[in-house]
Amino acid sequence: MLLFIVILLVPVVAVIVLGFSGWTGFDLQQIRWEGARNYWELTKDSFFLAAFRHTVVLIAATALLMNALGLAAAMVVNSRVRGSEFLRIAMFLPLGLSPIITAVIWQRMLGPFGIVNEALGWFGISPVDFFGQPRMAFIALIAAYVWQYAGYNMLLYYAALQSLPTERVEAAAVDGASKWGQFRHVVLPYLRPVVAVVVILNLIGGWKIFDIVYVLTGGGPNRATDVLATYLYEQSFTFSNVGYASAIATIIIGLAVVSSLTRRAVAGSDTA
């Protein structure tokens, strides 16, 4: 218990308290009490609001894609058709990589002289500036993130599919339901609580996304891929605005806590 308090609770409380201060991060005696000023400034900070918007879009896009891909892959793996074992391993392998490594791999692939642009050149297509154009940089970020974590969703869905009563699917088939009909009217309703939990787990992970963004795009070009955590990092370590950064951190903690409570509520309602 003491260990929990020292390692987890104290830093979290300290961050929340610092969120109401002005501090450069060097000398504790220089901490100034600012009240809610940091939070008021955040409401007017266009870079923060943009970072918040990017985070929401990133979470929404990656959650959608990871769930679609993860569920589709889980269905294929569960069907045990030829090649499903390969798919399972291929989806699972990126999970074993550090996000930093993932970012470096994608940076190399999509870089100006990377394999993707080389391949485009074979077809006479002009090189694409994946990390120079805001929209392309964001797409590259989503692609790298989904590539890394879709396997996680696949595992969760695959585990859930193991307990799917096969007689329900068979009964639907006997009643003449197509494959799509079986999926839509039998499998998906059965997986609904799992989908809800997986989506919320993706949300919790998404609010604090940092490493892959920091290495792949650095939040650029010109903040086009800045997310909450990269903006927090810049405020804290580049600008020495630790109080302001702590206010951002508190917001991230709040969002993660709300997501976590939602997950518990969803899980609770499904077991009740």
Place this chain on the structure above:
Amino acid sequence: MSEIDRRRFLRLTGLGVAGMGLGSGLGTGLGRGVYASAAPATGDLEMWSWNGDGTYPEIHQAARAQWEAADDANGLRVTYTDFGQYVTRLKTVLAGGVPPDLVQMPWAGEYHDIIDANQLLALDDVIGAGFPALFQPIMDSLVYNDKTWAIPLDVNTLTIGYNLVAFEEAGVEVPTSLDELIAIAEPLRAAGYEPLGVSAKDGWPMGDLWFAQVAYTDQSGDAIRRAERGEISWDDDVFVAAAANVEKMAKGGLFAEGGSANDTATIVGQFATERFAMMYPVGNFLTGLIDQTSGGEVAYDLFAFPSPDGSQDSISTGGVAEMFSVPMNGENAEAAIELMRTFLSPEGLVELVDRDFIPATGDADTAANDDPIYVKMTSFQENAQTRVIYDPEVYAALTNEMTSLYNGDSTPDDVVKALADAAG
């Protein structure tokens, strides 16, 4: 008297300070002895730097060998951290109160931040003691709150490197105006070369593109300092005009394939393999890497961005390349200063010149290095203009917005508006 007793005695009587004065009079060699006896290191000295690539480590190792060869010197440990992480780690150890003894110091906003946080020792009293005469404009640029907090090891100039063969094949000459510079892009492409690669992804070269133009648009030479003091606005015409020059280059098709996704490693690689005809910025920190990457096969020379209308002599940007500070809470402050003296000793200056670095003092015999590239770099130093904004938020706004301008997503007015907004 035992070593510990002597240290205690010297501290009590303030003879350490007297030792500094003695060191000043006796010069580098004896000055070192005075410091060593005044406050010997309490263990190996620890030095931090981000310059772990290229030939800087050779300079550090040469100083280390010289340092450790001294009778009473302790060892020296040099820790390298990639620049992307360096400032974060440095601020963390400074805040933690357990800093290294000697730290390479960024010359932009972090320098002022760290001074404001009362984390560095003022070095005014020691700069005159046992150090060569350092370039005054450079020393002036390091003064903050009326004190000097860092000692420069060397200075650099940032210019455009160009491939001699590519220029010959394309039938173009070194440009003397901005229009000429833009005009050579087409024949270079026709000859099979991408024109000018810029390491835009690293961020700071985007700022330097702008600084290179401010050198021409600001006839006073101190508009940036006046803007920082609030005497003129960041949306002043001289700053708009500088951004407009860069926009003209971008729209004129001067910049190479890869755009703002190119980093230093990429442009050096493309320049060394003769795919890019020009690269920017080239400083002495990169010449060794170009030679290493190309195996010395690429014949190249340098030129500074020409003046917009060709009426002025070319001006390069430049400033401190590597400078060091002594943390307030370091255990071996005086020994760390002695190490700096070793770096800037006559032997240290020879090591710098031999490796194409330009020492921050006129006492160095730069003529001893007759490599044409080095000779060119030292000649650019004569009229080099500073390239620094000390407010980190304004500087970040500059690099970010210039990246957008470079990509065609922003205008010169957007650039200066971003600067003004960041300055608050």
